[in-house]
Amino acid sequence: MNFKDFILEHKQALLVIFVAILLSPLFALAADAVGYSEPLEKSAEHLGAEETPLYGGILPDYSVPGLDSPIGTFIAGLVGSLVTLIIMYGVTKLIQGRNN
Secondary structure: OOHHHHHHHOHHHHHHHHHHHHHHHHHHHHHHHHOOOOHHHHHHHHHOOOOOOOOOOOOHHHOOOOOOHHHHHHHHHHHHHHHHHHHHHHHHHHHHHHHO
16 A cells, blocks of 8 residues: 555544644643643642653654744644654554565
């Protein structure tokens, strides 16, 4: 299966992913509006735990340094989804190659 066939075969799933990425800034705005914070972060703060990451990551905290939160969230979601799809496409090709 080539890339074009893959896209055509999975167009509904890719559409759902694309819509979720488009809507992600709205979820970020809504979370800020209601004062939502991650439960694990609240628990860590309550216990006095400190964050000491070994690696800051490419897109830390689901954002892009220097961009507003909704735009950064959108770009981080887009990049993360594309990287995941590319990796899974490669894994699928490897598995198919072994089965043939």
